[in-house]
Amino acid sequence: MPNEIIEGILEAIRLIFTFDPEVWGVIEVSFRVSLTSTFLAALVALPIGSFIGLRKFKGKNEITNLINTFMGFPPVVMGLLIYLLLSRNGPFGELGLLYSTSAMIIAQFLLAIPIIMGTAKAAIESVDPILKETVLSLGANERQLWWELIKHSKKSIIAGFLVAFGQAISEVGAVIIVGGNIRWETRTFTTSIVLQTRMGEFGMAIALGVILISITFIVNYGLTRLQARVD
Amino acid sequence: MPNEIIEGILEAIRLIFTFDPEVWGVIEVSFRVSLTSTFLAALVALPIGSFIGLRKFKGKNEITNLINTFMGFPPVVMGLLIYLLLSRNGPFGELGLLYSTSAMIIAQFLLAIPIIMGTAKAAIESVDPILKETVLSLGANERQLWWELIKHSKKSIIAGFLVAFGQAISEVGAVIIVGGNIRWETRTFTTSIVLQTRMGEFGMAIALGVILISITFIVNYGLTRLQARVD
Amino acid sequence: MNLLEIRNIHKEYYKGDKSAIIVLSNINFSVKKGECFIIIGPNGSGKTTLLKLIGLLELPTFGQILYNNKNLINISRKEKVNYRRKFSFVRQKPVVRNTSVFNNIAYGLKVRGMRSIDYQEEVNEIIQFSGLKGMEKKNARSLSGGEMQRVAIAMNFVISPELYLLDEVSANLDSMNLKLLDDFIMRIKQDKEKTIIMSTHDPLEAIKYADRIAVLNNGQITQIGRPNEIFTAPKDEFTALFVGYENILYGLAELDKATGLSQIKINDLIITAASQQEGEVKVCIRPESIGIAKEPPKNTSYRNTFKGFIENIRELGNICHLIVRCQSEKFLITITELSRKNLKLEIDSEVFINFKATDVKIL
């Protein structure tokens, strides 16, 4: 059946170059949701994760363990929890956020946090302790030390960020529950692919997959160039 | 409605302690599939990823980019591709692997590879080049150098492995397409949760999520202890 | 007043099997403001560990570190940073940050909140001074061992701390760069507000800079005192063996314009030295290079000849140590047993000691 694959690739090219409005809408939603959530998660998780890596304290092992566990938090469950919280009869029902990209961002944000946190922590911990001492002895306060170590381990941290982004853009379980896969509004690549698959439109599903991967490649290419620049 | 959450937790406890055979079956399938695929992926991706991190060669940037992109390979698309390959009239249809745990392992194996590869590469690259030189000058050949660097950066590598495992155990898009969520056979935690959600049984879905997270915690705890031991 | 007081410091490390290694025990000493305090000791004696403790980079197992009478153990993180900013710490094996030489050197000022335009000049000055001109933009990681050592020194000196902690800074430096380091240290020593605590395993370096020396052996301080006390009167055999022997004299140098030589007045003695120096100096004469004669030498190149009496004789196999008193000063002289027998030297013998002006080291 791999003629579906070829068909899919051709269809992908056609969709992109005919500027299919629906496909472009899906691209927009997917990237807006995934990038926003990953960046927001990085804003929260990078400081905390690297801080945990920086300090020694009681219960650190347990926290490490918890982070590792939450790296494998099932997105469907996350979706459900967010659903229950945002549901009309839930505590934040008043906000009316369900079935919006905001809800999707919240879910993916929470899913990305442990991933970015865990990798940042591991990266900071594998920095040479002598560098740490040197920076301290030069008079750096904790925040400045922390920034130094971040800069030092940026390769691994960016790798963590890319994993989180990759997970977000390709995730489907959570976004479909809290976003609802509403056409023109909250439909992403993955939910769209699920729909097409369910409808037996494998060619179209593959086409969307091909587009997604191509765009991800471009985004990564940009990030990699950036990484090389800061090096 | 967070009483569903409390309900779910209570239900989780009940299910575990009454040794519900269906739940235990689901646990077994989930962990067998995720652990097997992650380990197999590590077997392949660790050597290759670390090797890419070790050497300098032309086209390395492009490969890095590709790996980063494939870190965000959408599981649904992977599921579709594997489906097309294993389906009756696909090239490997004769094997009759579709809707079996083998198919699920193949899909998750392929999904885990770029994650483990990318993190291993980043970890190896952030090792102090002086250590590298020292080991080389002591007469290590490339394999031995490689092993040294692996040992040196095991923290980050284990972090990568945990991300991959976490992704595998919580993934649903691919396993549901190639495994089919068949009761008593290929039903995993996540597909089970999806099913419960679709049936509106949010409490039960949460219960399964709670069990999954608890078990993941225990597995991670074991791995962390192991990591401390090898340190 | 004491700037720093170390009270009963102990430090243990734990091996893999949780058994303790005692690295420092019962360390007590104090350092005055403006002093140059040098810790000497063999490899593994605990010098680096002690400096790290003072630099607040590690915690002692127990004991107190008082700085201006404030105990620095158990202070808050924030206070620790404040104190660390009064100190600097040049490591034995320096590491540098993965950035340019300029940024490395500026880092200490930057973390203290100075803005780039404000430190530009200062940093460039120290770059010039440390002979790193032209390398500012190079990544500090790509420097040679000696260059990196210089960066590490510049990095710490630019922040002009109250207390300099220097851990074997001279390792890796060639003779010219040693001169540079010397300039640096001498500059600091002149500033009576600045205090130095320095470790070394090189006794000569200790003599050169120290106001006081502590001898560390096996984690314990075996002797503390002025350089001449330690080098001429080591308390135990270990110290004696380790420091070697030196004649160290304190005097006032005057330059003789006519000859270009220095005349150093040491109580009743006047010593001639080939270096051109003035003011308070420390003079060092190696016991091996002082000759002994029964009669005053004539027509020789020995600028320094003094009459004296043998106060003490120590036999050490084929060589022996003589302690000769020439007026106010005592000299330690090494000669062969053979010479002693030939010259029939005994306690109270009258002798003439000779040494050349070129052999007088002014430190």
Next chain:
Amino acid sequence: MNLLEIRNIHKEYYKGDKSAIIVLSNINFSVKKGECFIIIGPNGSGKTTLLKLIGLLELPTFGQILYNNKNLINISRKEKVNYRRKFSFVRQKPVVRNTSVFNNIAYGLKVRGMRSIDYQEEVNEIIQFSGLKGMEKKNARSLSGGEMQRVAIAMNFVISPELYLLDEVSANLDSMNLKLLDDFIMRIKQDKEKTIIMSTHDPLEAIKYADRIAVLNNGQITQIGRPNEIFTAPKDEFTALFVGYENILYGLAELDKATGLSQIKINDLIITAASQQEGEVKVCIRPESIGIAKEPPKNTSYRNTFKGFIENIRELGNICHLIVRCQSEKFLITITELSRKNLKLEIDSEVFINFKATDVKIL
């Protein structure tokens, strides 16, 4: 036959802005089997880089490195490993692997395929010899600077390579550990199958060990020759300033049982030294500690007194250099201008030179 031949080696590094820094240029020399070849030069002159190139840890920009007439540039990775296994490389700033001292030292043997039971004894022996006994199980990362240096040395010596590459190995070592290193190097030098290429910025170390010395400055070799050629006849001012001056003589030592002193026969001269040594030796006498007299000294502790003629005089401000020929040997002597005037020393004046047996260094 030449073991190693370096032909026209150039090495450039590239800065961030892609501009090249020439670190080594036009390097040519060869090293014979069994030789101890020492590279001296100031910080940043390129010593480490040169050793790294020989150790196959970096590639030259162009040029050839021949080992047993085989060009090591452009060989396969596998062959490179094979050659690296014939070499050892002790770094200037050693790093150790994050494991026990024992495992660090055993590593070189392990990677060569030896089994644990086979190398156990060997490693223990070298641990004993390097004074690391009792620390075997400690993580090597927790060692002090000097201890780590010893581990690095032991680590490389245990593999008994054909060619030792030693980059400023003595930095960080105290006097006792320098003795240990000395034992190590002397052991190797005795084995005529083993070759040493060593870098240092310490001229004395170079004199001590070198069969031949290359002076590296600013990436170029300015002089290659035997230690006495370089130290007594530096070709340019830079070398002269850098190496300082030393009297280096080669002779045959005999121990005089009665006095416990060595008698060293150097062609027609016999020098007495306080050290107890026999066989072929290198003798070093500092120009500052040789005294000059117009008459033969009587009743003094100077064991060595020779009559000679002044061959040459070099004036250097308040001091001057005299070259005095005593029979077959020439001595360089530093005295003050004042002494020279007082003694009315001119070229061809007859003089007596004096130095003490305790002041003769046998290397």
Next chain:
Amino acid sequence: DYLNAQNPEKITLATTTSTYDSGLLDYLLPKFTEQTGIQIKVLSVGTGTAIQYGKDGNVDVILVHSRSREDDFVNASLGVGGVPYGIYRACVMYNDFIIVGHESNPANLHPGENIITVMTKLRDAIDNGNMTFYSRGDGSGTHSKELALWNLIGVDPETRWKNQPDKYSETGEGMGTTLLITYEDAEAAHEGYTIIDRGTWLSLFEQYTTLKILAESIVGENYLLNPYGVIPINPILYPHVKYVSVCRFVGFLTSPYGQDLIDAYRKNNQVLFHADFGTCDHDTACTTTADEITIWKPYQIEFADLTV
């Protein structure tokens, strides 16, 4: 982005995958929006989820096919504090279920056989290991219907074929996927059967060349019929529900215009759904027909002039 004109009102509809995936809603809704300016956001989920979403107040209206649960939904005693989740229900349309299987037909079904015979043959073939029955096993309308059919011959698959997926395989998936699994049929050498609604079948059957209809509803038997109902969420429970707009939507669906549109909808040249508002006589349990007409009539008026 045709929907985002002058900030119109939006209502949310939760429905089952069969109505959405068949393309029916994409066909109907633009016509409704065109007429009223009201936009409809569609959540295409399982019947269970759709009902749950309704109960949670997260949607304004549901369109589902599980009559007993629909009745519970409008039952005041099963609501919150005596208030039902939905006040009124309307029959909209129906299609029927069919049993499909591979051409080899190991259960030996023949056209025109009544449902008891069909189910008995299937049971025996399963017991003999000749075939695998693929059940959706997801509590969906189709699944409930299937269980009811087994119940006709006194079989409880849950106990009879427990943990025997080679005989009775629960896919836990939607209709499309279950059909796909039946087609792929890895368990038994392409001898799988399943039950499916005709709408889904008609939109998918072309791809599954070896599958064919082996049993369907015969005249006089209602067992295989599949009615869809629409229920607005009770605004008393959830004041944010846009009840008026929802009622206009129900009016649209039940109006002659809406009903004609449903009947006119074709996929692969086949009729997928049959409109049945006010003529719901195929289910004896449907006692509401008369009430429905009275309640929804007023809302149908605005669509009275429209024709397909």
